[in-house]
Amino acid sequence: MEKVSRKEREYLTHRKEILKAAEKVFAVKGFFQAKMDEIAKEAEFGTGTLYRFFKSKEDLYFTLIDEKVQEINRLVQEELSKKAPPLERIKRVLTLELDFVEKNRDFFKIYISERSRFEWTVKDDLGKGIHQKMVAYIDLLSKVLKEGIRKGEFKPLDPMDMAHALVGMVNSFIFEWMISPVPYPLISKVDTLLEIFLKGTQKRR
Amino acid sequence: MEKVSRKEREYLTHRKEILKAAEKVFAVKGFFQAKMDEIAKEAEFGTGTLYRFFKSKEDLYFTLIDEKVQEINRLVQEELSKKAPPLERIKRVLTLELDFVEKNRDFFKIYISERSRFEWTVKDDLGKGIHQKMVAYIDLLSKVLKEGIRKGEFKPLDPMDMAHALVGMVNSFIFEWMISPVPYPLISKVDTLLEIFLKGTQKRR
């Protein structure tokens, strides 16, 4: 199959180390406040070395996001394509997602603030690619919801609207968890999220 | 009462013009990509003149956000304090908010991306003030929801969770509206939002 030389293995290790350091720094400082010098120091390389791996700060940033987004997408896609009732699949994806967030706190700090960086979605190529992948997730979700409607599990509302509502709630809970001074397992919010999304908040009379 | 000289009136006019221009530029470019030169040009003043009104780029930015947030808060507070059943008040605030967003598109582009700028909420004084005001809105909402629970209009869920869920959904719809290439009245989403928030998406059997 793949015969990777030590050279190549080392190259990839170093690359990963730089990405890891970048994740840390970007999460704390945000793109503009993060300095290449600081990332280099964190990664224990000289500043110039970063440029042997990434052609610019932007490239480093976007690559970082892109690779992680791909990772989640893979997981979600896998879960959503399993054969199970739509409602059940939604539940599982939600759990999966919150769990992933919990394990990638640094990354999600970046991800969440990126979501609203309109300016770039247009400009950069890699930026556009990322945006596409973010949208893809919503699409996937809405497909499952659509199926759920057909099968009579969900009300016949617009699936896109439903997907946006769910994602909005989830993001809001993630955001809250992120800034909360009191630590708690994010996963513990799954039930509340589902309760509200599925059954609403109004008392039935 | 207030005797404002022409001088003062003019000062305030110019200040407002600069804020307006800044709003426009910041909305398109975001804080870091926006250049003082560009804002000055947009406002039809020399670059140096901006500094007669605001002591720095940051000051200009935060002042801009702060004043608008105060404006919304005033409106919301007024509406929420009116005597009406909680559910009814929620409905009205939602309408109010979406209407306000529609009328302040540029500003909300800024506002939404600001919400996730962790870095600043801590650092800057004015920034902290803004964050406080953002949180205050959630608080207000959760108080109304709490009252709603007491009166049996809402299920006995955690009011904060409910507030976060609602705000999350709303933000998600705003975001979607913002980036949609097809224009539509945001206000048209009120019913969907309420339907989902109040009654959920699951089909009752």
Add this chain to the structure above:
DNA sequence: TTAAAAACTGAATTGTAATTCATTAATTGA
């Protein structure tokens, strides 16, 4: 009318930080 004061201007200053590149260190293969 005019000189002093206030407002405005944009080119020059300044600080910052991404990127480069001459130099040094490490690795390779003969």
Add this chain to the structure above:
DNA sequence: TCAATTAATGAATTACAATTCAGTTTTTAA
């Protein structure tokens, strides 16, 4: 072992843009 060759370094270069300020224009009021 020793010259290539490749990788790593961080000080110097360069680009950029916020802020300043000496000069210009406008307003004021005597």
